[in-house]
Amino acid sequence: MTSLSAPLRWLDSLQWRRGFFEWARSDGVTWAYMFKTLLAAFLTLWLAMRLELPQPRTAMITVFIVMQLQSGHVFAKSFYRFVGTIAGSVVTVALIALFAQNTELFLPSLVIWFGICSAGAVRHRNFKGYGFVLAGYTAAFIGLPALAHPEGAFMAAVWRVLEISLGLIVSTAVSAAILPQSAAASMRNAMYQRFGVFAGLVAEGLRGTSQRASFESTNVRFISEAVGLESLRGVVAFEDPHMRRRSGRVSRLNSEFMAITTRFNALHQLLERIRNHGHAEVVTAIEPGLQALAVLLDGFAGHALTDADAKRLAEQMALYKEELPSHVRRLRAIFMESAPSETDLLDFHTAYELLYRFVDELLSYALTHASLADHRHERENWDEPFMPQTSWWVSTAAALRAMSVLGLLGSYWVATAWPSGATMTLVAAATVGLSAAAPNPKRMSFQMACGTMLGAVVGFAETFFVFPWIDGFALLCMVLAPVILFGAFLA
Numbered sequence: 001m002t003s004l005s006a007p008l009r010w011l012d013s014l015q016w017r018r019g020f021f022e023w024a025r026s027d028g029v030t031w032a033y034m035f036k037t038l039l040a041a042f043l044t045l046w047l048a049m050r051l052e053l054p055q056p057r058t059a060m061i062t063v064f065i066v067m068q069l070q071s072g073h074v075f076a077k078s079f080y081r082f083v084g085t086i087a088g089s090v091v092t093v094a095l096i097a098l099f100a101q102n103t104e105l106f107l108p109s110l111v112i113w114f115g116i117c118s119a120g121a122v123r124h125r126n127f128k129g130y131g132f133v134l135a136g137y138t139a140a141f142i143g144l145p146a147l148a149h150p151e152g153a154f155m156a157a158v159w160r161v162l163e164i165s166l167g168l169i170v171s172t173a174v175s176a177a178i179l180p181q182s183a184a185a186s187m188r189n190a191m192y193q194r195f196g197v198f199a200g201l202v203a204e205g206l207r208g209t210s211q212r213a214s215f216e217s218t219n220v221r222f223i224s225e226a227v228g229l230e231s232l233r234g235v236v237a238f239e240d241p242h243m244r245r246r247s248g249r250v251s252r253l254n255s256e257f258m259a260i261t262t263r264f265n266a267l268h269q270l271l272e273r274i275r276n277h278g279h280a281e282v283v284t285a286i287e288p289g290l291q292a293l294a295v296l297l298d299g300f301a302g303h304a305l306t307d308a309d310a311k312r313l314a315e316q317m318a319l320y321k322e323e324l325p326s327h328v329r330r331l332r333a334i335f336m337e338s339a340p341s342e343t344d345l346l347d348f349h350t351a352y353e354l355l356y357r358f359v360d361e362l363l364s365y366a367l368t369h370a371s372l373a374d375h376r377h378e379r380e381n382w383d384e385p386f387m388p389q390t391s392w393w394v395s396t397a398a399a400l401r402a403m404s405v406l407g408l409l410g411s412y413w414v415a416t417a418w419p420s421g422a423t424m425t426l427v428a429a430a431t432v433g434l435s436a437a438a439p440n441p442k443r444m445s446f447q448m449a450c451g452t453m454l455g456a457v458v459g460f461a462e463t464f465f466v467f468p469w470i471d472g473f474a475l476l477c478m479v480l481a482p483v484i485l486f487g488a489f490l491a
Contacts, residue, residue: 029181030069030489032179032181033068035178035179036067036179037063037064037067037484037488038481038484038485039174040067040170040175041063042477043170043174044056044167046473047059047170048060048166049473051166053159053162053163053166054163055159055160055163056163058160058163058164058167059163059166059167062164062166062171063171064488065077065081066078066168066171066172067175070181070186070235071172071175071176071180071181071183072183072184072232072238072239073183073235074171074172074175074176075172075175075176075239076126076237076238077127078168078171078172079127080128080130080131080134081131081164082164082168083131083135084131084132084133084134084138085138085161087131087134087138088117088136088137088138088141089138089139089157089158089160090157091113092139092142092143092153092157093142093154093157095109095110096146096147096150097153104414106143106147107407107410107411110139110406110410111406111407111410112403113139114136114137114139114140114406114429114432114433115399115403117433118136118398118399118401118402118403118432119396119399120132121398122398123392123395126234126235133434136402136433137429137430137434138160140406140425140426140433141160141430142157144426145422145426147422148422182239183232183235183240184236184240184242184243186232187233187236187250189304190225190229190232191229191250192304192306193304194222194225194257195257195305195369196304196305198222198257198260198261199297199298199300200297200302201215201218202264202294202297203294203298203301205264205268205271206290206293207290207291207294208271215268222258222261226254226258229254230251233247233251233254245376246372248379248382249368249371249372249377249379249380250372252368252379252380253372256364256365257365259365260361260365263354263357263361266354267354267355270350270354271290274351281335281338281340281344282340282344282347285340285348286331286348286352288331289331289355290355292327293320293355293359296320300313305369308373310367310369310372313366314366314367314369314370317363317366318363321363324359325356328352335348367379401441405428405432409428410425432445434448435448458483462479462483
């Protein structure tokens, strides 16, 4: 027994186990995503064929669109894709019913609807904006081909909803059941880790040891993380009931974190000006209060802020805030003995006023973070939600751009009676809709064109040189698998 257990203990202590787990957390996640995409795509295609849906490819394409690395993203994107598809289908049927015999009125109505959806896609971030995109180009996908046969518009809308629903159901089931990756874990990790970085930044700034380039880059990182965390909050609500009950507090925590970073920026700029201009008396007068706060935050710098740590931080900040006014009065009395100028006295008062407000907001942040330990808390309800939205002017510009493209191509189609004009207009609608919310629509459109060209070449080769040699669903999956895996890997 002893001779057998020794090799097992030796095998258990090998470094390959650590390497395997490191691979599983990095490249392993990518391979799991590719495998799940492949499985969901083929399962959807098989079900669509068994159910004799008119266009099984629509259901299969839906899988590629909604599949994400984390299950919460799949749930959220599937929900908004379904809502957008329903909205676009309803509008299409209504427009066909009103203008079935009048293309000149149908196209402008469709263009206006598409512009509204493009503005909504740019205005709202994340998957909510994606829902607007779907509502826009679903109307074009159903309405433009139905112009030739308006009597089939309703059934075309019904079949599209069913095909997309099948793809959504299979995608969410596969993502949740097979090697699931939780978005909630990523959100908690980001939320807990960022305060440790911020505490270290504040301690360095209060001591005057921070580097300007590092300070500015870290602030940009905080802004990016705040927007990303709000995105995750909307996603996690679909997969984690534990975090869904705390959604209001997470939003409040995010808003309060932005407030304390803004407040500290103002304090840091004032301290930098005082130190750089050589006001030694002012620096000497305000440093005792700054050092006390820096020492307090040293205990949290570089560490994840758990709920228990947040409670301890709140207790220490409450005590510091309570003692700060009397401490400032003592420092002011000592400072007045040196007969400071009005400018120096104003800097003294401004520094401690900003410090007090920063401490007050930091205390509120700590209380909100500590409240996450409770299922229900009064801090869940508040009236100032963090809303990451794009300016209405930018949204309007995107709407005008989308309406111009779709109106121009649609008019050309009607004027020339080009047989393939409907396809051209449809592709333009899809391209403009998907690129509406992109930072660089021109670049994204070019990338879509490149992907389409590559897909056309691969599709031509498989259609004429591979498909004639295969027979049966199993062989079809075998020849499609390399293409799907390559696309999933690039995604």
